[in-house]
Amino acid sequence: MALLFFACQPAAEQPAAEAPAEETTDLAMEAFETNAKVVRQYLDHFINKDMDAMKAMMSDDFFMSPPEWGQDSLDTEQWQEREQFFMDNYSEITFEDDQYFAGLDDDQTPNGDVRVYGNWHFTYNGNNQRGAMKFYAVFFFNEEGKINGVMEWFNTADLVPKDADS
Numbered sequence: 001m002a003l004l005f006f007a008c009q010p011a012a013e014q015p016a017a018e019a020p021a022e023e024t025t026d027l028a029m030e031a032f033e034t035n036a037k038v039v040r041q042y043l044d045h046f047i048n049k050d051m052d053a054m055k056a057m058m059s060d061d062f063f064m065s066p067p068e069w070g071q072d073s074l075d076t077e078q079w080q081e082r083e084q085f086f087m088d089n090y091s092e093i094t095f096e097d098d099q100y101f102a103g104l105d106d107d108q109t110p111n112g113d114v115r116v117y118g119n120w121h122f123t124y125n126g127n128n129q130r131g132a133m134k135f136y137a138v139f140f141f142n143e144e145g146k147i148n149g150v151m152e153w154f155n156t157a158d159l160v161p162k163d164a165d166s
Contacts, residue, residue, distance in 0.1 A: 031112030036100040059146040133158035
């Protein structure tokens, strides 16, 4: 009789199964592919000096961590001043040899963020001297697909205009 009693009990509710790691990685890689296109558009807007288009791609709580020594994270207003400085003082801007890689979480698993490497080429408007700089950045995204943050690394000395006579 006890066997019949236990056999007729409803099955205990099972906790929801987590998505298999492979499925989670596939979703993160799909997000990366989409977000890499967003980063490329963002960089194109910078090249075209379209600040409004760049701002439209950013979240309300956007932050930037610039490579300049002594600067902490910048908010949107500080970021805009910095980007406007570049737009006002440099022309013939191109971004070449760009490569995009998936951002990784603490477990080295893709998370949808984007790492980008490339080379900026530009003319400094003060003396019409050409310049170039190697660039690395990580772009972070929120759930809505907006750029939530950017961390950049490059040699800021490459931006300093050289004396035209040297």
